[in-house]
Amino acid sequence: MSNTQLNEPQTQAVRHVSGPLLVFAGAGSGKTRTITYRIAHLLANEKVPPYRILAVTFTNKAAGEMRDRIEQLVGSGLARDLWVGTFHSVSARLLRRYCGEVGLNRNFVIYDESDQKALMSRVLKSKNLSDREYPPKLILSRIHAKKQEGLSPEQVERSRNFDTTLIELYGLYQKALLSSNAVDFEDLILLIMRLSEKPNSVAGEELRSRFGFVLVDEFQDTNSTQYRLVKALSAQTRNLCVVGDDDQSIYRWRGANVGIIRGFRRDFPDACVVKLEQNYRSSANIVQAALSIIESARSREPKRLWTEQALGSPIIVRSVADERDEAAWVVRTVRERLSQQVDPRQIAVFYRVHAQSRVLEEAFRAENLPYQIIGGTRFFDRAEIKDILAYLRLVENPNSEADLVRIINVPARGIGKKTIELIFDEATRMGSSAWHALKSSTESPGLPTAARQKLRQFVNLINEWRAALVAGNTPFQLANRIVDESGYRKYLQDQDSAESDARIGNIEEFLGSIAEYEDDTELTDEKSTLTGYLERISLVAAPDAMKDVPKVALMTVHAAKGLEFDTVLLSGMEDDVFPYKGLDLGESDELDEERRLAYVAVTRAKVHLSIFHASQRTLFGQTRYLRRSMFLDDLPDGIVKHEASHQSLGRFSNDKNIEIESARPLSRDRWLTHEKSAASDALRPGERFVDRSAFDDLAHSEPATTLRRGQSVFHARFGRGIVENIESGAESPMVTATFPGFGRRKILSRYLVNG
């Protein structure tokens, strides 16, 4: 393997073999290249067996990219046995192996926020605490903070916002998780960390000696528990390599602690420290802009990004009237870049908060520019998907309380509130799982016969599916049975509304994704198991990232980390928006983090950077006058071109007539996922329009057909109808229309065509 493609410090990081290594990798400094070359070097030149190397990332995307690129260097044979994954997936994999040590069963399930909330609500009920006084979300966030510090309920000390009740709740919550045979995201790491640190234990020894080399990416984002984990896992050889950039630490609010990367040398005084400071991504002007912003930070590791690239075009700072004016200018700038032959997928629009996206989105739609929104609600967060998933998880692990409480009466099967309460209270009292209490309740004389009957039916239902699972039903077969036999499909069909139609569609899509999983696993190695599938979707966000479609990306700055674009349009650069208000800006740590966020935004741009600030903005229903962001004051005059638009550009059309052309779903994940299914689903005529959104058609896009009252439309099921009313809906405009023979119906406009 030749290292000629690496610069001096990169080579140093690659060649370093034993002992701790700390790499400060500036934005655009070839970090991924360095990491992958380093691993390739260990494999090929140092002959380290692949299974002895562990590389940890924070996102699945980063893990996937890393594995792919290593594979390109050393071939799939060696790469396959590497341990490459996120903190969570690696921990989950280890925890399946050592679950017995912590009282879990092999088929434990992983609880997401809503599961956690459901469980906490149950805990509160059992303690007769009102969730008004103790909001589950707040309590959980406080508990998670402690878990991220590695503290058990016993270790937590009483403090102002962690009183005795909270400590008790933390303990009860953990107990409830255990009896549910479930873990939350924090547990995955915490439990393995504890095992790895455990002296004189078989598991501990095994874990500490399992890996010869440990590598951590985005090290600035680690929390205390994660740090302790990788320290323990590399304890035997001390070959711990951490790579990160404290200037890009933007997840403090999630427990990330910049102090860890900054203090690494204190913990490992013999660490070799390498700084990658040459930027290969951006023009010199952009690098300068980024530097001038970050250098005002109160505290940071000293380093200086530099580049050999030309100055490039100046940073455009455009002053606009308000958010609509801003959107109009954003769109105009995008058009300009497109006309200069810039690929739309090389253009991105950033904002500080999601709430800013709506106006931008409207402008893109009105102008018929192809765009995609990154982030937002996820497919698997939809209620109907979560319901089916809860059934599946219950089949896998009937002890799961959060799942049981979710679907015991969904669809309604006459199991009333009081019955449910009784069962769960009984479980708490007995210290047993809810499933156990449910089973004994079918015999309980304390319940009316009718109730017992219903409960028994429910138990039988679950048991039948469990038998089917044991008999070898695949996840897909099982899910199909559940959708039908639980009565869920019928329940939705009976509702017969626009929403329920959409839900059925989502479920079909969900079933499709299970089939896809089965095909995937078949192609690779293992057989597809329900455990595997559930773990995968617990730890992988479905539309994990940007689709590689020719569309302009709209996203929060947080979502932009790790990406790069030819052209970046940064919107809402005003004080109180960015840096965000409501932060205690006297707290220099918080302001520093906002500053780093701005640094991340700027360093995403390769060639062209436009920054927008409005003098007036309506956000959360409040209109306010705003000053341009203090961060803009840091930009030196020489690299900036200020543009003020005193007469505003005018507004994009906001006609009450909704254009069918733009009536495609607004919601982010729909947008991301429905292309795939559109072709195969004849029941969705509206989706025919999807093709037209392709960038190729931009130049000659056809005039939009409009939807207005009194107009005739066609629906696949109801046939021809007349539009009576149009309202904006969450997904796409909601149309009320009368269909002869079917009466008045509310339909999402994407299910309609002009007729």
Next chain:
DNA sequence: TCTAATTGCATTTTT
């Protein structure tokens, strides 16, 4: 049990 109405709430969200 389902719907409508009301209330309260709103950074960022890798898993």
Next chain:
DNA sequence: TGCAATTAGA
């Protein structure tokens, strides 16, 4: 402003 989540009502 826009929504989701709870609550009241039929």
